[in-house]
Amino acid sequence: MPESGDLLNLIFEAIDDLNGLRGPDEQIDKTAETTLFGDGSRLDSLGLVGLIVSTEQKIDEKFGVAVTLADEKAMSMKNSPFRTVQTLADYAGTLIEDARRG
């Protein structure tokens, strides 16, 4: 599985892209604990969509695998993998590993 730090940095790059399109008062913090979804998130639903798409594209560029982060499994999990940057990184790591195994 890819290093968690690599995946966190990859998501931070996606946040950089998103922040570039947002005002100074709407910037998303680049920390593992940053809430992405639910109470405490600064992202609206479209902002989260943009972050997920950007993260998928960066995973493709860096790891050479095409993953779908918002898959049926993610949608049906009791604890959403989109809660925080860390949970998203963990879920992405699992998908990359699954894709590599084929």
Place this chain on the structure above:
Amino acid sequence: MAESKVMVITGTRKGIGRYLVDYYLKAGWSVIGCSRGEMDEDIDGYEHFALDVSNESKVREMFSSIRKEHGRLDALINNAGVASMNHILLTPLSSVEKILNTNIVGTFLFCREAAKLMQMTKAGRIVNFATVATPLKLEGEALYASSKAAVVSLTEILARELAEFGITVNAVGPTPVRTDLIRSVPEEKMNRLIDRQAVKRFGEFADITNVIDFFLQPSSDFVTGQTIYLGGV
């Protein structure tokens, strides 16, 4: 020199799709296309992918390649489509699956992957293909017309979901054009169909590009979720 605008056209090996490749290359676009088979010839400035439009992993690979090569996408023309003229009592399930996969699943997959690229630049034009068979409620075209009705719904809803990303989604609904798609339909049946149009003639490729050009032009950024049927249907 800045790269010309990039367009994806599906179903480019023959018929309308093949015409669209030449037409938009001539208009200065970089054109990338796909069909189930390879092209019969090399075309300057055109890049081809041989794939089934309903194969998710192949479609994603195609768009991944476009992102790496061009870094942008400005327009998608979802032309690929299959029809099957048959009474419903004689329609095999395999025909149904083929029609739904190409016309609905394929259109959906290309819209989704194109929109992912277009949202990076907050701009884009998607043009889907409907058909006059839907509003004319043509007997013998139940599945084809139904699949294209779904494309109209998809167009209307994606227009709303993608508006915030600066992407417009519209559809053109051609009348019969003399292509392989209608080759097996008896002439007499075609004439009766054309008789139901306000303007009673076969469509030409240029009738279709006229509507697509309207959707593509920069000043059409306030036009989205619309289906324009040709021939006055």
